Amino acid sequence: MKSININSIYICIFSFSILISCNNTPSEKVAEVESNETAHEDIVALTSAQSQNAGIELGHIEKKQISGTIKVNGVLDVPPQQLVSISVPLGGFLKNTTLLQGSRVKKGQVIATIENLDFIQIQQDYLEAKSQLELAKVDYERQQELAKENVNSQKVLQQAKSNYTIWEAKHNALREKLRVINIDAKSVEDGNIRSSINLYSPIEGYVTQVNVNIGKYVNPTDVLFEIVDTEHLHAELIVFEKDVPRLRIGQKLRFTLANETKERMATVYLIGREISTDRTIRIHCHIDEEDKEFLPGMYLTGLVETGSTQVPALPDDAIISYQGKKYIFIASEEKEENHESSDPTQGDPHNEESKNFRMVEIETSNSELGFTEVSVPDSIGNSAVVIKGAYVLLSKMKNSEEEGGHAH
Template identity: 25%
Template sequence: MSTPKRILPWLFLLVVAPLFVAACAEPGEPGEEGEGEGESEALADRVSLTADAAESLELTFARAEVMELRPTLEVPAEVVAVPDRLAEIGARVSGRVVDVRVNTGDEVDRRAPLLTIESAELGRAWADLLSARARERVALRARDRQRTLLNGRVTSVRAFEEAQSAWEVAEADVRGALTRLASVGIADPGEPPENPARVTLYSPIEGTVTARSVNVGQWVEPADILLRVVDLDELWLEAAVYEQQLRYVHAGQRVQVEMRAFPEAVFVGEVDRVSGVLDEASRSAGVRVVLPNPDRRLRPGMFATARIQGTLPGEARTLVVVPWAAVQDINGSPTVFLRAGEGTFEVRRVITGRRAGDFVEILTGLEEGDEVVADGSFLLKGQLLRATLAEEEEG
């Protein structure tokens, strides 16, 4: 089983921790001398890294810049499967499951075999077809014989018509048997298989098995949903917008999406449809966002926060902004890591304002051109807290 992604940063910190040194001494107070060249020292409100540590973290940087931010509408949302990209697999006959070839999380191709069921009903349907085909062949030969005799004036017209009628009835029986087989999933039967009582169910779409509720030996009925296959390459995000805000939302707007499962990632979608019906209880209308999912990280049922850009009324504001990923909450205060030198980062408290998409406005604490850590600030925060706890234990 792979390690969940949300704890990977903490495991990473444990690996590279020996490369870090962080302390909370007063400015200008020297730290302990290292034993060799290239070791780092910690100053007040600073985190210093060795060259190896900095390279291992793969930090990215961004400069505080002046940008025009437009207001956004923030709403809770949930990821759902696209109905046309979802298939629920069930048996068409009652029977017992003898083989299940997939499990939850497996990726399957279209027409991939999923499971096999053994059914007495299916066996009887095959038997009916074989009997009907035999009777039809006998009736056809009898009709042809009567036609030959009629042409030689050896038999009567009535005898020929009776043979013709018997053949038509036998042919109808064949069609009826074929229909019964088609109703249980055998659309074009040729010769019966080695075990006519067994039928294999196939996936109608390419996708991922997201649910399995069947085991070998289980008795199933036609109403049972045994497997669910979903094409995860594209999903929908369903949100609700209150009626007083509906006039600001329309199809085509860009949407920034944050998932509780992936707090450090931002996904981008687009408003596809705004419902024309208002929910009487909540006084809100549904909003559908199309959300590409090429790496298949997202799953139906995940909760999210959707920020629909350029929606709320108000003038756009021109302020200093940084990427949202650069801001970390440390002891209740928004904080950034300001690049103070090669491998040295100042812990700078800031006051944030409104957020718009990937950016957040900085009211105080930074000036235009200041360089901060963007991706990787979460790891620096973890190391700072770890070093603080270590000092408290020593004290």
């Protein structure tokens, strides 16, 4: 009985081991297959005959002389000296204006009339100061003559001089105030007292803002109008920090405006010296041919020409676009034997050595004369690159994936 029990135990253990083995094997095989599928999803294999039929040619990354450019965005802008904000030196009511947005004005043209009773007071104070100054001057000159004859004291002479100096300062200050508010002092001296003043345009250009209406009271801090001289707009561009070392004053900019296809030229004039929080700088370019139809704020895109340099490059045919990214195929060192035929002696064309090609993501830059500047992973090293037939490999790879298998 004891022997029978021991045998029964051995049988149970053996059966349990077989059961565990059966349960584990499929899972391990599935995991292994999935791992192989993932590892080879970027690889496609072709036999020598298939490579020849597909026109596959191999080459290497070469150094090429390619003219460099920097892609930029920006706007047409106005230099500060060509954008004028019109305000009044003293507050008042807007009595008259004919300006509208887009109106063209000439330098010195009357653009508005401001009315305020305080203007009358300033003119009155000026006339009083002028009269008192004349009296003080006469008195001072008389005291000087008396002092020469020792008729008056030195104290009286000093008082006369002080009075004359005070009225001279008041007269000059009020005269300057009249000039600032565009009232002619000589006209006031002739008795022409005004309650309103004219505002004149300091430049020739176009009105871009009208912030007032007739009858509105305006303060000295209010901006009534903005006038822009569009004769000499410049291009203000945004350049990323990584491209700054390639910029030089005098480089050419080829740009187009958002509303046209005509290519225009400009020259880099100033390079900013401050990097913004978004890691960009601003550069200013003078437009080679001015256009009166230009408007401040027009959006533009362009290329700054940075000159020719030796860079790693590949033929354009070697680079493929897929799902918004750039790729190349490199020849893998791994090779496979295809054993689809059950009889290796039959000379089946499938029973020949295959070569693997691996798809690798890259970055591209400037292109010229059929070559494109590339940046590739260091792991590629000096591997051979497919320079012709790359799209055939991509097509085969994607067809194999759709059929449910990998590229083999």
